[in-house]
Amino acid sequence: MMGDPALSRRGFLAASAAAGLGMTALTACGGDSDGGSSGTTTIEWWNISTTQPAKSVWAALARKYEAQNPKVKIKIVQLENDAYKSKMTALTSSGKLPDIFHTWGGGVLKQQVDAGLVEDLTDSTKPWADALLPVAREPYLIDDRAYGVPFDIGMIGFWYNKALFKKAGISAPPTTWSGFLDAVRGLKSAGVTPLALAGKEKWPGMYYWAYLAMRAAGAEALQKAYDDKDFTGAPFLEAGEHLKELVGLQPFQKGFLGAAYSSPTGQAATVGNGKAAMELMGQWAPVVQADAGKGLGKDLGFFPFPAVEGGKGAITEVFGGGGGHALRRGAPQEAVDFLKFFASEATDLELVKKTGVLPVVPAAESAIADPNIKAVQGQLKKATGFQLYLDQAYAPAVGQEVNDSVAGLISGSKSPEQVAQSITKTAKEEQ
Known part of the structure; x- marks a missing residue:
């Protein structure tokens, strides 16, 4: 469909369209125990950050989370934008989505929700998600229930x-x-x-x-x-x-x-x-x-x-719009915990400084250095209406x-x- 990326969506990723194509044969698998005595839970995380610097920054964040949570392993699957959309369409039809997956929200997410494939995050994320920029959360709200957590807005x-x-x-x-x-x-x-x-x-x-x-x-x-x-x-x-x-x-x-x-x-x-x-x-x-x-x-x-x-x-x-993460229905608690880690002030500061995304955590605004990005953020903060792509x-x-x-x-x-x-x-x- 609709060619479009950037970390948030269009453009940014199109520059390396071939980067993830070889991965389209991968199939989704749910988080599970490795069966060993360690009881490690593996979480599969699908995203579209195939270009630098985001690719390396996101991988480093996964390793940081693993270091803080020794019994969790994050398996990263990165696909270029259009390849990702094609793969996710096929997985939606098959009824099996990854533990954590990139979403832009809106009608595409609603189809997955209506099919019973997506976890309702309203209650499990409320203590911290309510503090995120309201306009950033909007695309992931369906019938006033939250089915995704934003990491970017634009x-x-x-x-x-x-x-x-x-x-x-x-x-x-x-x-x-x-x-x-x-x-x-x-x-x-x-x-x-x-x-x-x-x-x-x-x-x-x-x-x-x-x-x-x-x-x-x-x-x-x-x-x-x-x-x-x-x-x-x-x-x-x-x-x-x-x-x-x-x-x-x-x-x-x-x-x-x-x-x-x-x-x-x-x-x-x-x-x-x-x-x-x-x-x-x-x-x-x-x-x-x-x-x-x-x-x-x-x-x-x-x-x-x-x-x-x-x-x-x-x-x-x-x-406009942004990028967010959703969870497959029945994803383990560790997947929710990772979303909380990714939506923290410390992580958002790192994303803003190193990848140029607009912050969804208000306290991370201080990290914006580019005057043009500040101008965009200013427009978003005084927005009186919002329409997703x-x-x-x-x-x-x-x-x-x-x-x-x-x-x-x-x-x-x-x-x-x-x-x-x-x-x-x-x-x-x-x-």
Whole structure:
């Protein structure tokens, strides 16, 4: 499906897509005793941290936990994002999940919960999980019960090149959609490519349509449309029209329809090498820009997706998500204990300092050094609404249709009406 990582989700992991592919033959196994006199319990932990520095940091945390708990062994299985999704889909169908596994929450987690495969963590984690950042916990709450514990949170916004904005005479980031379109026109007039987009991978384009729908209808409308199986309302058509207007300005880099996200000639590198002024991407963007390209350093800035004039949505409503961990139903107590260890202040400080994630433990905020990451954290803390990535919030088939339909609109093969109708049709078929 829906290509997307970073430690929290997209991008970060795409840079090493092959890293976990050889592991897809592995099958899940539950935590158990080794049968010896020592009575050691082995916990299998599946995650998507296949790139450095996260891969080494996470492995070291597992060893640290083992040192503190000599009768527990953590067996790590790391898979690249898309390989992980494919494997987890197969395991969900088979009815057997790993002891501890990566989750983005939302509709995908709900399917696993509805199938009776996931442990309800509400009571066992309450003494410490209630202290975590509320917006970070939201994707893992189903019917007010907790089925996951976050380790990361983030949001999508515009990352921009301050030097290129200055070259085009743009004194401040736009706060309205009409102002944004004016900035695009100004950049083009100055001979600057306004936007980089990984058209080949589809999910980056979905961000535009999702945010425009949020700004037109309000954050809650996207979930309501999914619940009602109807995306044909006026705000969704308006979102498509706004995106169509942007596409009509030809704002993207040459060859964008064939561009990947994190390849040397892809979206992140195009911005990181100063070849485009902006990209709409998550909090991991600076890391991937520097990894795939040169990175912008002090020239890099961040601003939230602009407000749509006349829309019901506020600029403080956030589209994003993060990473969390869930447990298979019946997982041993040691697995719950490991989640507590991973959500501790000491662990979160280490994750923030060494891997660049945004903290879910409020006390760990002090470790944020990057001003842009501080800006993202500031936006999250004052968020007045939150919508999880659509390709996780919705059932997989619906999320895929959103990505595919919006990609069709961007390439010129679908109209705003056809996008709304296609998503609605797929949502109804999921009933």
